[in-house]
Amino acid sequence: MIKNRLQAVALICLFGAVALSGCSRLENVGRAPALTSPVAGNEVFAMASAPLPVALQDTDIPEAASLWTAGRRSLLGDRRASQRGDIVTVVIEIDESAEISNSSNRARNGSEQLSLPSLFGIPQRIDETLPEGATMADAVNTTSSSSSGGDGSIRRNEELTLRIAATVTDVLQNGVLRLEGSQEVRVNFEVRELLISGYVRPEDISRQNEITYDKIAAARISYGGRGQITDVQQPRYGQQVADILLPF
DSSP: OHHHHHHHHHHHHHHHHHHHHHHHHHTTTTSOOOOOOSTTSHHHHHHHSOOOOOOOOGGGTGGGGOSOOOSTTSTTOOOSOOSTTOEEEEEEEEEEEEEEEEEEEEEEEEEEEEOOSOSTTHHHHHHHHSOTTOOSTTOEEEEEEEEEEEEEEEEEEEEEEEEEEEEEEEEOTTSOEEEEEEEEEEETTEEEEEEEEEEEOGGGSOTTSEEEGGGOEEEEEEEEEEEHHHHHHSOOHHHHHHHHHOOO
C-alpha cells in the first residue's frame, strides 16, 4: 500500500514538473519572442566602464600644444580596437567540405586432412567393426573459409557568411583581447540569434578594424533561433525523454 502511494506521489511530481515547464511557454502564445536586453551584458559594461589610465610620456607634452595630433581620432591614427570597450567587426566566412572514404576486404581459406592407412594393423582391425562403407583410411577431412568486407564514407559541407560587431570585454596581461558579440534579428515570430566569443591578438586586426573568425582563439560561434518555427521543429518533452530512456 505504501509502495503504491509513493509511486503515485512520484508520478504527480513528474507531471507537475512537466506542466510547470510548459506554463512558462504558454505566456508567449500569440506574442512574438522577446529580444534579450543588452543592458546587463558584458559588452555594455565594458563600454560603460572607464579604461585604465595611461601614463603621460615626455614625448606627449609637445603634442598637447600642437595642431597635429597622433591620437586614434586623428586622420591617420590607428583606430583598431585595442582596449576594453572598443568595437571590432568579426567576419565569419565558413566554406568547408570534408570527404572520407574507406573500404576493406578480407578472405581466408583453410583445409585440414588426417588419414591412417596403416598403423600396426590397427586401422584394419577397426574397419572390421565399423559400419559398411566406413574406413579409417581417411579419418578426418575438414575445410573452412571466411570472408568479410566493409565500406564507409563521410561527406560534409558547411557554408556560412556573417558579419557581427563584437566588443572588447577584457585585455589580458599579455595584451590579448577578449571579444564578445551578440546579435538578434526578429522577423515576424522568429528571432535569429548570433553569438560569438574568443581571444584575438591586436596585431591580427586589420586597418579596417576587422578580423576573420580563423584568427580567433577558443572561438565559440552560435547561429540559431527561437520562436514558432524552432518550437515546431523540436520534439516534445515526452518524446525526448522517451528517446533517452527507451532501449529500443
